[in-house]
Amino acid sequence: MNSQTQAILATDKRIDGKAISAQVLSEVAEQVGQLQAQGVHPCLAVVLVGDDPASQVYVKNKLLRAAEVGILSVEHYLPAQTSAETLLSLIETLNEDAKVHGILVQLPLPQGIDEIQVLEAIKPIKDVDGFHSSNVGGLSQGRSVLQPCTPSGCMRLLNQVRADLSGMHAVVVGRSNIVGKPMAALLLQANCTVTLVHSKSRDIKSLCQMADILVAAVGRPEMIKQDWLKPGAIVIDVGINRVEKEGRSRLVGDVDYADVLDKVEAITPVPGGVGPMTIAMLMSNTLAAAQKQHKLLSISAIDG
Ligand SMILES: NC(=O)C1=CN([C@@H]2O[C@H](COP(=O)(O)OP(=O)(O)OC[C@H]3O[C@@H](n4cnc5c(N)ncnc54)[C@H](OP(=O)(O)O)[C@@H]3O)[C@@H](O)[C@H]2O)C=CC1
Numbered sequence: 424m425n426s427q428t429q430a431i432l433a434t435d436k437r438i439d440g441k442a443i444s445a446q447v448l449s450e451v452a453e454q455v456g457q458l459q460a461q462g463v464h465p466c467l468a469v470v471l472v473g474d475d476p477a478s479q480v481y482v483k484n485k486l487l488r489a490a491e492v493g494i495l496s497v498e499h500y501l502p503a504q505t506s507a508e509t510l511l512s513l514i515e516t517l518n519e520d521a522k523v524h525g526i527l528v529q530l531p532l533p534q535g536i537d538e539i540q541v542l543e544a545i546k547p548i549k550d551v552d553g554f555h556s557s558n559v560g561g562l563s564q565g566r567s568v569l570q571p572c573t574p575s576g577c578m579r580l581l582n583q584v585r586a587d588l589s590g591m592h593a594v595v596v597g598r599s600n601i602v603g604k605p606m607a608a609l610l611l612q613a614n615c616t617v618t619l620v621h622s623k624s625r626d627i628k629s630l631c632q633m634a635d636i637l638v639a640a641v642g643r644p645e646m647i648k649q650d651w652l653k654p655g656a657i658v659i660d661v662g663i664n665r666v667e668k669e670g671r672s673r674l675v676g677d678v679d680y681a682d683v684l685d686k687v688e689a690i691t692p693v694p695g696g697v698g699p700m701t702i703a704m705l706m707s708n709t710l711a712a713a714q715k716q717h718k719l720l721s722i723s724a725i726d727g
């Protein structure tokens with residue numbers, strides 16, 4: 424990409440996740456076309472258990488994006504009271520189905536189903552979320568494996584601002600398995616000095632003030648204010664919080680965008696930042712999984 428495109432995609436301080444995700448999706452679409460010409464039709468299976476309205480919206484968005492880039496999809500909607508056995512046997516069927524290249528089980532699962540047991544049942548090479556322990560382990564060792572979509576999307580956004588993150592101090596707020604921990608691993612791999620902050624950390628505000636790069640993945644609306652940041656920090660806001668404001672429901676991040684804008688070098692908006700990137704990276708992972716399953720790519724997720 425030339426520097427002019429780079430400037431357009433990161434106009435002013437706002438890192439345009441929608442525009443950058445469109446670019447990722449067009450790269451994916453092109454490669455999907457090449458695979459199709461060789462008779463391979465990348466296919467993503469999405470499993471949704473229960474009727475959580477937010478999950479339904481996310482799944483719908485994922486299926487729309489898949490269709491746009493030429494990735495086939497199969498949907499499995501199971502009732503909330505589905506037993507773990509039924510879910511595990513569906514995963515087994517999808518594992519064995521050579522036409523299915525990627526399997527995504529939407530989280531959270533209803534209470535009573537052991538999330539780890541379910542994620543571990545997915546064949547690592549079809550684990551397009553990058554949540555299986557063999558992919559998690561591979562990531563922490565710096566091997567080339569399927570990586571969790573949200574953190575890899577955040578890295579792509581950061582690289583839009585700086586091609587080289589080496590030596591920067593990155594502070595990640597939140598240590599979940601799906602965002603905070605893998606985010607820290609990727610930043611470390613990119614040669615950042617990494618601080619991982621969580622609810623038991625002492626003096627979180629001072630820790631945040633040390634950040635050249637701040638990644639917020641907490642789930643607390645607009646928690647991070649201007650006086651928490653170093654001047655010129657780069658801020659990636661993963662949080663998606665639905666709040667009532669002036670009688671209307673709207674989405675806000677974990678960072679108070681309007682409050683911090685003057686102080687930062689660059690920042691992702693919510694919506695239109697990390698969210699669209701997550702879906703684009705899911706498509707990219709599905710493509711990579713299909714390539715690997717047809718021996719066209721050397722990612723090292725096991726069972727390949
Ligand atoms: N844009 C996207 O694509 C995605 C967005 N999200 C959004 O990102 C946010 C985080 O998601 P997720 O990681 O799944 O959330 P979790 O609830 O699993 O994790 C939240 C983390 O934040 C920490 N935390 C909570 N309160 C505080 C506090 N006051 N100070 C410091 N740390 C705190 C928790 O600490 P502890 O471990 O000690 O409890 C925990 O590690 C949510 O808003 C979610 O909706 C999530 C996935 C994808």
Ligand SMILES: Nc1nc(=O)c2c([nH]1)NC[C@@H]1CN(c3ccc(C(=O)N[C@@H](CCC(=O)O)C(=O)O)cc3)C=[N+]21
Nearest residue numbers: 481528529530531552572694695696697698699701702
């Ligand atoms: N197995 C699994 N994998 C996931 O990747 C996964 C999951 N479960 N469970 C829930 C979280 C959340 N998540 C989002 C994806 C896209 C947007 C997204 O596109 N957001 C839009 C706004 C969408 C809206 O308007 O509601 C945006 O930020 O611009 C948000 C959140 C993936 N997750």
